[in-house]
Amino acid sequence: xxTTRRQVLARSGALGAGIAFSGALSEVFSGxxxxxxxxxxxxxxxxxxxxxxxxxxxxxxxxxxLSREGEQLRSGEGAVPSHPDGMAAFGPTGDxxxxxxLVRNHxxxxxxxxxxxxxxxxxxxxxxxxxxxxxxxxxSGGGAADKVLGERVGIAGTSTNCAGGPSPWGTWLTCEETxxxxxxxxxxxxxxxxxxxxxxxxRPTSTEPLKAMGRFQHEAVAFDPRTGVVYxxxxxxxxPFGLFYRFLPEVPRGGYGSxxxxxxxxxxRVPEVPDLSVVQExxxxxxxxxxxxxxxPLAAETPIRFQDFGKGGITHAQKLEGCxxxxxxxxxxxxxxxxxxxxxxxxxxxxxxxxxxxxxxTLVVVFGPDTDLNLPGEEPDNICLAPSGGLMVCExxxxxxxxxxxxxxxxxxxxxxxxxxxxxxxxPEWGEFAGVTFSPDxxxxxxxxxxxxxxxxxxxxxxx
Numbered sequence: 001x002x003t004t005r006r007q008v009l010a011r012s013g014a015l016g017a018g019i020a021f022s023g024a025l026s027e028v029f030s031g032x033x034x035x036x037x038x039x040x041x042x043x044x045x046x047x048x049x050x051x052x053x054x055x056x057x058x059x060x061x062x063x064x065x066l067s068r069e070g071e072q073l074r075s076g077e078g079a080v081p082s083h084p085d086g087m088a089a090f091g092p093t094g095d096x097x098x099x100x101x102l103v104r105n106h107x108x109x110x111x112x113x114x115x116x117x118x119x120x121x122x123x124x125x126x127x128x129x130x131x132x133x134x135x136x137x138x139x140s141g142g143g144a145a146d147k148v149l150g151e152r153v154g155i156a157g158t159s160t161n162c163a164g165g166p167s168p169w170g171t172w173l174t175c176e177e178t179x180x181x182x183x184x185x186x187x188x189x190x191x192x193x194x195x196x197x198x199x200x201x202x203r204p205t206s207t208e209p210l211k212a213m214g215r216f217q218h219e220a221v222a223f224d225p226r227t228g229v230v231y232x233x234x235x236x237x238x239x240p241f242g243l244f245y246r247f248l249p250e251v252p253r254g255g256y257g258s259x260x261x262x263x264x265x266x267x268x269r270v271p272e273v274p275d276l277s278v279v280q281e282x283x284x285x286x287x288x289x290x291x292x293x294x295x296x297p298l299a300a301e302t303p304i305r306f307q308d309f310g311k312g313g314i315t316h317a318q319k320l321e322g323c324x325x326x327x328x329x330x331x332x333x334x335x336x337x338x339x340x341x342x343x344x345x346x347x348x349x350x351x352x353x354x355x356x357x358x359x360x361x362t363l364v365v366v367f368g369p370d371t372d373l374n375l376p377g378e379e380p381d382n383i384c385l386a387p388s389g390g391l392m393v394c395e396x397x398x399x400x401x402x403x404x405x406x407x408x409x410x411x412x413x414x415x416x417x418x419x420x421x422x423x424x425x426x427x428p429e430w431g432e433f434a435g436v437t438f439s440p441d442x443x444x445x446x447x448x449x450x451x452x453x454x455x456x457x458x459x460x461x462x463x464x
Contacts, residue, residue: 043413061460069453228252239342
């Protein structure tokens with residue numbers, strides 16, 4: 001998530017933001033645990049400039065810096081790695097009662113300044129620089145989980161760990177957004193896999209890739225809690241663009257370690273729609289969605305999206321990123337499409353819903369700009385549910401960088417602004433936000449600044 005990202009374009013000022021969209025925006029909150037929130041409220045007020053120059057927040061909120069790139073990990077294993085990205089927070093379990101565990105991706109390629117330290121027993125490819133780190137967080141005097149008790153390597157020797165998703169049994173599936181093979185770019189093993197990362201003795205990390213889930217430029221995953229089917233998005237950087245997948249586990253809902261038993265990887269085919277970008281009308285539905293077995297999930301000779309899927313081909317889409325389960329359906333995002341880059345049509349962001357019981361795919365929301373594209377609000381990235389029932393969205397574009405809130409009523413408001421200048425006084429630049437997530441009790445928001453790598457905990461008068 002280091003370069004271009006979601007083209008959900010908004011407008012930001014001192015007091016608020018605006019966004020243009022068509023379709024039923026409330027649909028994206030359907031069936032979620034927070035669906036009955038305060039959606040009509042418009043935010044927490046204007047952002048207050050931070051005298052320390054790190055993070056502007058609304059009045060009444062405060063931040064704690066949990067971790068900084070280049071400082072020493074509490075474990076003594078080495079420096080805090082570069083490029084913190086996707087994250088998830090997990091509740092207490094076993095001996096860690098009272099703690100919150102924050103699992104943090106590091107989207108390091110081969111040019112990262114600070115690699116994930118090659119920890120013994122946790123390293124897949126000793127030449128790769130990506131992976132995950134784990135933060136154990138205790139509660140401060142106010143009850144928020146923002147006190148660092150420990151920080152260590154979760155997995156090392158992977159590459160370009162971008163997003164992922166939590167499993168139903170409380171582990172993190174970290175995804176490699178690359179498909180380099182052994183011998184390329186200095187790697188000693190094939191990459192482009194999903195790995196299961198744990199944080200305690202009952203669910204330890206496995207450095208064995210989940211090969212049956214495919215080797216491609218992974219972005220995110222989401223589980224169907226009823227059937228155990230795992231949905232996967234592919235953020236391919238060039239034409240032909242990525243596919244939307246489902247993985248049928250050999251042992252459905254089997255718990256920790258069960259995904260290593262294998263399964264069947266399939267790609268979605270929408271009959272007579274080779275490219276989702278051509279669909280522009282919200283509410284448009286397609287019935288009889290087909291799922292085609294992937295000929296070679298390991299892409300030994302040919303990347304999956306280039307493979308022969310037989311008569312009818314397969315359906316592609318540019319910038320497939322976010323993926324989550326809500327109600328009885330899975331939702332996934334095509335961040336943007338540009339005909340100049342090879343898509344069949346242009347758009348500024350789509351949210352799709354797939355209903356597996358009815359085998360129906362529906363375009364739910366289409367986003368677009370309502371203002372000058374050079375203003376703040378360009379290319380939001382990671383998304384998570386907010387305590388109030390809406391969403392928190394990380395921005396990744398040019399100019400100022402924000403975490404935006406999005407209410408169920410469709411209002412957009414600034415929640416945080418990054419103030420760490422990585423440019424010059426004459427030409428300032430700000431690092432993107434990534435990995436926004438909340439503690440299990442919804443009392444603390446965690447978010448990363450990608451560059452310079454900084455992990456924040458934000459507390460305050462959250463509405464529930």
